[in-house]
Amino acid sequence: MTSGANQARRHVVVALLLDGFSPFELGVVCEVFGTDHSAFIPPWYQLVLAAVEPGPVRSDLGFDIDVSHGLDALRRADTVFLMPRQPSQGEPPQAVLEALRAAHARGARMASVCTGAFTLAAAGLLDDRRATTHWLHVDALRATYPKVVIDPDVLYVDEGDVLTSAGTAAAIDLCLHLVRADFGAAAANALARRMVVPPHRDGGQAQFIAAPEPACDDDAFGAVLAWALRHLDQPLDVGTLADRAGFSPRHFSRVFRARTGTSPLRWLLYQRVLLARELLETTDDPVEKVARTAGFAGATSMRPHFQRQVRCSPAAYRRAFRRGPSGVA
DNA sequence: ACTTCCTTCCGCCATT
DNA sequence: TTAATGGCGGAAGGAA
Numbered sequence: 001m002t003s004g005a006n007q008a009r010r011h012v013v014v015a016l017l018l019d020g021f022s023p024f025e026l027g028v029v030c031e032v033f034g035t036d037h038s039a040f041i042p043p044w045y046q047l048v049l050a051a052v053e054p055g056p057v058r059s060d061l062g063f064d065i066d067v068s069h070g071l072d073a074l075r076r077a078d079t080v081f082l083m084p085r086q087p088s089q090g091e092p093p094q095a096v097l098e099a100l101r102a103a104h105a106r107g108a109r110m111a112s113v114c115t116g117a118f119t120l121a122a123a124g125l126l127d128d129r130r131a132t133t134h135w136l137h138v139d140a141l142r143a144t145y146p147k148v149v150i151d152p153d154v155l156y157v158d159e160g161d162v163l164t165s166a167g168t169a170a171a172i173d174l175c176l177h178l179v180r181a182d183f184g185a186a187a188a189n190a191l192a193r194r195m196v197v198p199p200h201r202d203g204g205q206a207q208f209i210a211a212p213e214p215a216c217d218d219d220a221f222g223a224v225l226a227w228a229l230r231h232l233d234q235p236l237d238v239g240t241l242a243d244r245a246g247f248s249p250r251h252f253s254r255v256f257r258a259r260t261g262t263s264p265l266r267w268l269l270y271q272r273v274l275l276a277r278e279l280l281e282t283t284d285d286p287v288e289k290v291a292r293t294a295g296f297a298g299a300t301s302m303r304p305h306f307q308r309q310v311r312c313s314p315a316a317y318r319r320a321f322r323r324g325p326s327g328v329a
Numbered sequence: 330a331c332t333t334c335c336t337t338c339c340g341c342c343a344t345t
Numbered sequence: 346t347t348a349a350t351g352g353c354g355g356a357a358g359g360a361a
Contacts, residue, residue, distance in 0.1 A: 248351050253338065265337060301360065
């Protein structure tokens, strides 16, 4: 539980733009953190764009963005976002790396999208940490910064103080993940609905998945996922799901991985913890009941999964995020 | 925390 | 011949 959901001061997100940055990911960050979503959550984030020094910064598409803050903006950042940029451009200036290290040392959360991971790595912030980047650049990252523990197959990696994400669309997943960590599952879901993107994709999900989740019920597989989501409280095993889809268990798990990027059990556990989070936020049910409603055998069996996924205990989570049932539209 | 039991998952190969 | 599917077995890991 890092940043303050309940403090009056707004959480400051600084997006650092270096020469050759990529505008798409900047757009994602702007949409999530820059748009005023105070309708959901009263003190929404404050987004600040920063560059090495104030002035125009050239994007990799050739147009400039006029940035009014320099590196000193990093000093009041709660979260620093590193935008992608071509690694072939070489390492950013030393002043940038020092500013990043200082921000991190001060306790700011560092996050990167795509090749933004190279900038974090250059600053030494990924040494001996798990991290990811776009699969096209995995080899280069490994070769240039051997101390980084690269996980090439995931959408994003959350190391607590340092987060890295894969290619373009994973930026959305990472941003929603941060919103979920800061303001809870209900807020993140509401935002996802508003952005018309799939709300929950586990960071551990593979990068190569094509179809975004339950999307449409026009095929047996999608229908089964949607059905499972509505019946998380019941015991669901691979055999049951496979039956519903009309597949053999073997074929079902094969299709599951291809479509979804995870295994059935992992997916179920992830969705169940997600449901538990919402229940903790929006109800006063005891943890034991929340666990059962989310499909766990009891609080005891939920706890380790919750802890691993959310990085805090169910009780602590409720303390941080409990809101009235009216809460979020 | 440790052990025991059970499910899951995935490579490999057969079958359609 | 290839693509889709099913079954087997053992290692991994979740449940109790």
